[in-house]
Amino acid sequence: MNLKQLSELLHLSQTTVSRALNGYPEVSEATRKRVQAAAQAHGYAPNMRARSLATGRAMSIGHVIPVSSKHEMVNPVFADFIAGAGETYSRNGYDMVLSVVSDDGEEAAYRAFKMKGSVDGIIVHAPRLGDPRIHLLNEIGLPFVVHGRASDAQEPYAWVDVNNTHAFERATRFLLDLGHRRIALVNGLETMDFAIRRRHGFEAALAERGLSADLALISSDEMTEAYGHDTARALLARPDPPTAFLVSSMITAIGVRRAIEELGLVMGRDVSVITHDDELSYFRNGGDTRLYTATRSSVREAGKRSAEMLLDMIHNQTGPQELLLEAELTLGQSTGPTSKET
Amino acid sequence: MNLKQLSELLHLSQTTVSRALNGYPEVSEATRKRVQAAAQAHGYAPNMRARSLATGRAMSIGHVIPVSSKHEMVNPVFADFIAGAGETYSRNGYDMVLSVVSDDGEEAAYRAFKMKGSVDGIIVHAPRLGDPRIHLLNEIGLPFVVHGRASDAQEPYAWVDVNNTHAFERATRFLLDLGHRRIALVNGLETMDFAIRRRHGFEAALAERGLSADLALISSDEMTEAYGHDTARALLARPDPPTAFLVSSMITAIGVRRAIEELGLVMGRDVSVITHDDELSYFRNGGDTRLYTATRSSVREAGKRSAEMLLDMIHNQTGPQELLLEAELTLGQSTGPTSKET
DNA sequence: AGAAGTGCCCAAAGCGCTTTGGATACCAAA
DNA sequence: TTTGGTATCCAAAGCGCTTTGGGCACTTCT
Numbered sequence: 001m002n003l004k005q006l007s008e009l010l011h012l013s014q015t016t017v018s019r020a021l022n023g024y025p026e027v028s029e030a031t032r033k034r035v036q037a038a039a040q041a042h043g044y045a046p047n048m049r050a051r052s053l054a055t056g057r058a059m060s061i062g063h064v065i066p067v068s069s070k071h072e073m074v075n076p077v078f079a080d081f082i083a084g085a086g087e088t089y090s091r092n093g094y095d096m097v098l099s100v101v102s103d104d105g106e107e108a109a110y111r112a113f114k115m116k117g118s119v120d121g122i123i124v125h126a127p128r129l130g131d132p133r134i135h136l137l138n139e140i141g142l143p144f145v146v147h148g149r150a151s152d153a154q155e156p157y158a159w160v161d162v163n164n165t166h167a168f169e170r171a172t173r174f175l176l177d178l179g180h181r182r183i184a185l186v187n188g189l190e191t192m193d194f195a196i197r198r199r200h201g202f203e204a205a206l207a208e209r210g211l212s213a214d215l216a217l218i219s220s221d222e223m224t225e226a227y228g229h230d231t232a233r234a235l236l237a238r239p240d241p242p243t244a245f246l247v248s249s250m251i252t253a254i255g256v257r258r259a260i261e262e263l264g265l266v267m268g269r270d271v272s273v274i275t276h277d278d279e280l281s282y283f284r285n286g287g288d289t290r291l292y293t294a295t296r297s298s299v300r301e302a303g304k305r306s307a308e309m310l311l312d313m314i315h316n317q318t319g320p321q322e323l324l325l326e327a328e329l330t331l332g333q334s335t336g337p338t339s340k341e342t
Numbered sequence: 343m344n345l346k347q348l349s350e351l352l353h354l355s356q357t358t359v360s361r362a363l364n365g366y367p368e369v370s371e372a373t374r375k376r377v378q379a380a381a382q383a384h385g386y387a388p389n390m391r392a393r394s395l396a397t398g399r400a401m402s403i404g405h406v407i408p409v410s411s412k413h414e415m416v417n418p419v420f421a422d423f424i425a426g427a428g429e430t431y432s433r434n435g436y437d438m439v440l441s442v443v444s445d446d447g448e449e450a451a452y453r454a455f456k457m458k459g460s461v462d463g464i465i466v467h468a469p470r471l472g473d474p475r476i477h478l479l480n481e482i483g484l485p486f487v488v489h490g491r492a493s494d495a496q497e498p499y500a501w502v503d504v505n506n507t508h509a510f511e512r513a514t515r516f517l518l519d520l521g522h523r524r525i526a527l528v529n530g531l532e533t534m535d536f537a538i539r540r541r542h543g544f545e546a547a548l549a550e551r552g553l554s555a556d557l558a559l560i561s562s563d564e565m566t567e568a569y570g571h572d573t574a575r576a577l578l579a580r581p582d583p584p585t586a587f588l589v590s591s592m593i594t595a596i597g598v599r600r601a602i603e604e605l606g607l608v609m610g611r612d613v614s615v616i617t618h619d620d621e622l623s624y625f626r627n628g629g630d631t632r633l634y635t636a637t638r639s640s641v642r643e644a645g646k647r648s649a650e651m652l653l654d655m656i657h658n659q660t661g662p663q664e665l666l667l668e669a670e671l672t673l674g675q676s677t678g679p680t681s682k683e684t
Numbered sequence: 685a686g687a688a689g690t691g692c693c694c695a696a697a698g699c700g701c702t703t704t705g706g707a708t709a710c711c712a713a714a
Numbered sequence: 715t716t717t718g719g720t721a722t723c724c725a726a727a728g729c730g731c732t733t734t735g736g737g738c739a740c741t742t743c744t
Contacts, residue, residue, distance in 0.1 A: 002729095002730060002731085003730060003731060003732095004730075004731095012693080012694090013693065013694045013695075014694090014695095014730090014731080014732090015693075015694055015695080015696095015732085015733080016692085016693055016694070018731070018732060018733085019693090019732090019733095022732085025691095026691075026692065026693075027691095027692070027693080028691075028692060028693090031692085031693090043453070043457060044457070045454065045457035045458055046458070046730080046731065046732095047395075047457075047458060047459045047729090047730050047731070048458040048459060048460045048731095049391045049394045049395045049400065049459055049460070049729090049730080049731090050395050050459075050699090050729070050730035050731040050732090051730080051731050051732075052391045052699090052731090053389075053391045053392050053395055053698095053699045053700065053701085053729090053730080053731070053732095054698080054699055054730080054731045054732040054733080055699085055731080055732065055733095056699075058391065060439070065424075065425070065428065067425055067429075068623075073623035073624050074421045074422060074424075074425040074623055074624075075421075075624070076418060076421055076622070076624050078421050079416045079417075079418055079420050079421045080416060082407075082416075082440065082442065083407070083409050083416040083442055085442075086407065086440060086441070086442025086443075087409075087442055089442075090441060090442065090443065090447075090451075095439050095440075095441070095460060096439065096440045096441070096442070097402065097437050097438065097439045097440070098424065098428060098437075098438045098439070098440055099428070099432060099437070099438070100424065100425055100427075100428025100429055100431075100432065100438070101428075101432065105432075109432075111385070112387065115385060115386070115387035116387050116388070116389060116390040117389045117390060117391060117700090118390045118391070118437060222624075223624065224623075224624045224625065224626060225624065225625050225626070226626055251624055251625065254596055258633075261603050280418070281410075281415035281416055281566075282415055282416075282417075282418050282564075282565065282566045282567065282593055283566065283567050283593065284566060284567070284568055291600075344699095344700060344701085345700060345701060345702095346700075346701095354723080354724090355723065355724045355725075356700090356701080356702090356724090356725095357702085357703080357723075357724055357725080357726095358722080358723055358724070360701070360702060360703085361702090361703095361723090364702085367721095368721080368722065368723075369721095369722070369723080370721075370722060370723090373722085373723090388700080388701065388702095389699090389700055389701070390701095391699090391700080391701090392699070392700035392701040392702090392729090393700080393701050393702075394701090394729090395699090395700080395701070395702095395728095395729045395730065395731085396700080396701045396702040396703080396728080396729055397701080397702065397703095397729085398729075459730090
């Protein structure tokens with residue numbers, strides 16, 4: 001059923017039917033009702049491609065999902081981010097189109113979005129330091145929102161981010177207050193902007209107390225479970241093992257915990273752990289009692305906010321907006337004062 | 343830059359330019375080269391919406407991602423599934439469009455895909471027993487591939503699935519061979535087809551040995567970490583605790599392990615655990631030595647295969663195909679013979 | 685009574701592409 | 715020389731929608 005057929009069926013022009021359905025005022029309420037009823041009855045919905053062609057709006061938002069060529073890994077937070085964003089899209093009649101792309105093909109993917117005219121805006125995931133994408137997108141001229149930031153970007157751009165620096169600063173202070181001095185940072189890949197900020201926060205808190213970070217206790221890699229395990233295992237085998245771990249992801253923290261327990265130690269008593277918690281739906285931090293002390297910020301909420309910001313930019317032609325979300329420091333069982341040893 | 347502009351620039355007709363770019367033979371190699379060069383130089387790519395309107399093919403595949411209204415959970419395997427499928431799509435010039443939808447809005451989402459004409463085919467996720475979607479989609483008339491099966495479907499449909507029954511049958515036998523008799527099944531939601539099959543496999547293996555499943559040892563829910571933990575915790579507190587757990591997801595298995603260790607027990611020695619491993623990229627089963635004994639099957643591979651099947655069906659108008667993938671039983675450190683007690 | 689709205693509807697152009705059905709030129713075959 | 719074939723190109727229709735620019739019949743105002 002297309003517009004033409006529907007209009008013939010109703011003995012009306014396509015114009016009128018189209019207007020009736022799209023809520024234009026130049027049509028009487030009586031016929032509007034009639035048209036809507038008929039559309040409903042015959043299951044008519046405008047062909048999006050035709051409509052898009054006519055209006056110039058694609059009514060869809062593009063996400064470029066990078067797949068790490070190293071671990072063939074797709075960041076697990078995407079699922080939740082997308083759930084948050086997707087909800088907003090569908091509420092506003094937008095579709096979400098995903099382009100899964102390995103590290104190298106990224107630029108082409110963004111250009112393709114523009115050239116093929118298949119989206120009205122783009123969400124940029126996982127910005128890196130010196131990320132060329134924000135310049136690229138400004139040049140391309142498609143509205144976009146970055147989930148995260150690119151600290152050294154020269155141009156204005158819209159972003160939604162968690163205050164990573166502050167979060168890890170507070171977490172570090174918290175550990176320091178508990179008496180910890182040898183704190184390991186099990187960070188994400190430090191080509192990623194968020195990881196750099198977390199490290200800065202970590203270092204800033206140490207500096208505040210006149211301490212400086214022990215490079216041997218800092219590691220950086222893709223945040224798998226195995227990475228957490230192997231790193232913690234190695235660090236705990238040192239002559240002067242860390243008494244606390246600051247971990248960049250819940251999944252990695254699982255691995256850290258595994259290493260701790262393999263050594264017969266107890267997390268929260270012998271070794272403290274604070275992790276960042278994205279509130280992934282399948283990984284809620286414990287049940288009633290939280291397992292991990294964590295810097296918490298819902299990535300799903302970030303997805304929702306990013307989508308809203310982008311749609312707002314598209315509809316109101318507004319310039320780049322910025323939104324900084326604060327992470328909560330939530331107490332769990334994974335932290336405690338240092339044991340008596342020195 | 344659009345076709346018209348490009349053709350004027352080349353002093354050719356739109357027809358010729360279009361044909362040159364699309365590889366039709368009615369154009370000399372010389373002009374084809376010239377056209378391709380110009381297209382490249384000016385960054386021309388055909389507008390997908392216009393092309394789709396003209397050809398009737400949307401060049402994109404729809405995925406409906408259900409979000410559990412209960413846990414607001416989006417299944418973590420989607421990310422990897424989509425990574426696998428997405429690669430295949432982009433290699434074939436297809437886009438992937440996602441529709442995130444809560445349990446109730448599903449039917450509308452599929453209908454919308456058809457009516458709006460925005461996709462050429464659909465991948466159906468997480469089929470349930472008595473899933474109305476396969477009938478719906480057959481009625482709608484869009485090619486589709488189900489990731490999983492709906493055991494009681496009355497009509498033919500295309501699917502890609504893991505042999506869940508067989509996998510859990512083997513896993514159960516393996517535990518039985520190790521001497522385990524009180525085996526707990528920590529299953530996924532048994533409205534899901536895969537969970538039902540796994541349970542059948544579990545029960546079949548028990549029946550083979552003249553045993554029958556103890557209902558008290560069987561649980562079923564959405565596969566979060568907390569669910570694994572709480573369930574195992576409760577079961578292990580029984581007067582006759584299970585000596586082994588058969589778990590439906592790696593994430594849930596993490597929770598089971600946590601419960602085991604909280605009680606001062608050691609997984610693999612005091613309590614055995616087998617889990618299903620989807621080979622999620624960020625959750626590779628241990629490093630060199632596998633942590634869990636597992637029934638393993640890559641969900642990413644399943645995504646790839648599903649996408650290939652769907653594209654094949656679309657291009658060659660072939661009827662529904664079927665693909666059953668076998669899961670490997672991989673040995674890890676999480677299983678061992680029963681302890682001496684009874 | 686005539687002018688000026690106003691409410692309701694329509695014909696047709698146009699979005700950017702593909703594809704049908706020629707047109708033209710050239711060459712080999714009859 | 716005529717015919718038929720082949721290689722190369724083009725004009726125009728059409729995909730299904732929105733939107734411009736009226737048209738027509740009533741009211742309402744002067």
